Amino acid sequence: xxQIVTGNDLAKEFLEILDEIFENQHGIFLDSDTSLFDxxxxxxxxxxxxxxxxxxxxxxxxxxxxxxxxxQAAIYIRSGAYxxxxxxxxxxxxxxxxxxxxxxxxxxxxxxxxDTVDLLKNRPEWNEKTGERGVLGIIAHSAYHLxxxxxxxxxxxxxxxxxxxxxxxxxxxxxxxxxxxxxxxAVIMNGSRTVSGASHTDPxxxxxIIYLVKDPASFRADPAWIDRFGERMILQMPDDMGDQAPDPxxxxxxxMQFMDGNRIDLTIFPADRRHELYDDSQTIVLLDKDGMLEPxxxxxxxxxxxxxxxxxxxxxxxNEFWWVCPYVAKGLWREQIFYAKxxxxxxxxxxxxxxxxxxxxxxxxxxxxxxxxxxxxxxxLQPELWELYQxxxxxxxxxxxxxxxxxxxxxxxxxxxxxxxxxxxxYPYQDDRRVSAHLLHxxxxxxxxxxIY
Numbered sequence: 266x267x268q269i270v271t272g273n274d275l276a277k278e279f280l281e282i283l284d285e286i287f288e289n290q291h292g293i294f295l296d297s298d299t300s301l302f303d304x305x306x307x308x309x310x311x312x313x314x315x316x317x318x319x320x321x322x323x324x325x326x327x328x329x330x331x332x333x334x335x336x337q338a339a340i341y342i343r344s345g346a347y348x349x350x351x352x353x354x355x356x357x358x359x360x361x362x363x364x365x366x367x368x369x370x371x372x373x374x375x376x377x378x379x380d381t382v383d384l385l386k387n388r389p390e391w392n393e394k395t396g397e398r399g400v401l402g403i404i405a406h407s408a409y410h411l412x413x414x415x416x417x418x419x420x421x422x423x424x425x426x427x428x429x430x431x432x433x434x435x436x437x438x439x440x441x442x443x444x445x446x447x448x449x450x451a452v453i454m455n456g457s458r459t460v461s462g463a464s465h466t467d468p469x470x471x472x473x474i475i476y477l478v479k480d481p482a483s484f485r486a487d488p489a490w491i492d493r494f495g496e497r498m499i500l501q502m503p504d505d506m507g508d509q510a511p512d513p514x515x516x517x518x519x520x521m522q523f524m525d526g527n528r529i530d531l532t533i534f535p536a537d538r539r540h541e542l543y544d545d546s547q548t549i550v551l552l553d554k555d556g557m558l559e560p561x562x563x564x565x566x567x568x569x570x571x572x573x574x575x576x577x578x579x580x581x582x583x584n585e586f587w588w589v590c591p592y593v594a595k596g597l598w599r600e601q602i603f604y605a606k607x608x609x610x611x612x613x614x615x616x617x618x619x620x621x622x623x624x625x626x627x628x629x630x631x632x633x634x635x636x637x638x639x640x641x642x643x644x645x646l647q648p649e650l651w652e653l654y655q656x657x658x659x660x661x662x663x664x665x666x667x668x669x670x671x672x673x674x675x676x677x678x679x680x681x682x683x684x685x686x687x688x689x690x691x692y693p694y695q696d697d698r699r700v701s702a703h704l705l706h707x708x709x710x711x712x713x714x715x716x717i718y
Contacts, residue, residue, distance in 0.1 A: 322356050332378075333355060438493075453549070460566060498522045549561065
């Protein structure tokens with residue numbers, strides 16, 4: 266025979282569910298920080314005043330309606346009947362709210378919710394009509410409107426029109442901030458935006474900014490000071506990452522991705538160490554309040570151009586490439602795709618890309634950059650070799666991975682032979698032949714083999 270559930274047991278369960286809907290996550294059905302009151306904390310009066318659709322209510326009306334229902338449900342629990350009430354009034358009349366009105370609506374909901382909790386805690390008798398039915402109605406209705414509000418928030422975020430600030434607007438903001446802050450004595454900009462007529466320009470270019478300041482620690486002590494640059498999508502403070510506490514007086518970076526698509530990589534740099542900033546050829550001075558900066562050369566790509574390999578660098582690259590190839594083959598034969606792919610795409614590709622960049626340098630006289638991560642390689646590689654390069658990528662299929670490994674070897678060989686011929690370096694033909702033959706042998710090796718050869 267099943268256990269008899271008492272009114273007190275029901276009240277306890279009902280109250281815990283209500284608590285999860287409104288305030289505290291218990292793991293019943295909500296994720297953390299998604300209760301009604303947690304959700305309302307994230308909503309401004311402006312956002313609460315926006316209808317989700319043409320005929321839809323605002324979030325302010327949703328909150329007012331939820332509180333009104335709690336009041337009516339409390340009457341039902343006490344008396345067993347609802348009072349006559351104008352349920353349409355809220356939907357018709359509560360639209361835009363001021364910040365003060367929005368606070369009052371939330372406070373009223375919290376008070377009404379607490380009154381409901383007190384009623385349920387102090388009600389000794391329960392029956393089907395005034396107890397379970399009334400409380401179940403509160404639970405279902407409140408959960409429904411929590412879902413409505415959270416779904417509406419998603420809709421409002423997706424509907425919000427975001428206008429990307431122009432380059433000039435961003436630079437004005439960066440410079441105005443510096444001019445108004447006595448701690449900031451100079452402003453430097455690095456990166457491709459400094460080079461006039463740069464061939465690779467698009468709206469994803471960062472603003473790489475350095476503020477030379479008198480007191481770096483004062484900026485670090487006030488994290489909110491960067492809020493003036495705009496609404497952020499995400500922030501990273503790389504110098505604060507890791508277990509070791511940073512020196513508050515040292516340089517530090519704030520990497521800010523904004524909701525409008527702009528990005529500022531801002532470095533706070535001690536002004537008395539300004540002599541350390543002269544090694545980047547893509548540098549211009551935007552502001553120097555004290556005339557403390559020595560002139561920078563005209564901005565150029567010189568710091569980012571590849572350099573021809575020495576004979577030692579070429580030899581080391583060839584040796585590392587052919588040395589790592591058997592590791593990939595071993596992983597593929599063992600059907601350890603994670604190990605094989607990581608070795609191929611990290612260690613082997615690093616050497617391949619190094620050789621490809623040297624190869625491109627021969628054709629361009631080392632006067633163009635392949636870009637960070639080789640992003641411009643497709644622009645400078647001949648179509649035939651670019652097609653071969655694309656074959657070096659694969660998914661998790663073992664056959665595709667084998668093909669990618671062999672394509673890497675072919676591409677590396679073709680580029681390396683040209684580099685060796687151009688500079689008069691020695692290419693390791695014997696390493697290439699032996700390793701290439703080994704790769705084909707391992708690929709054909711039966712899975713039950715006890716010996717490699």
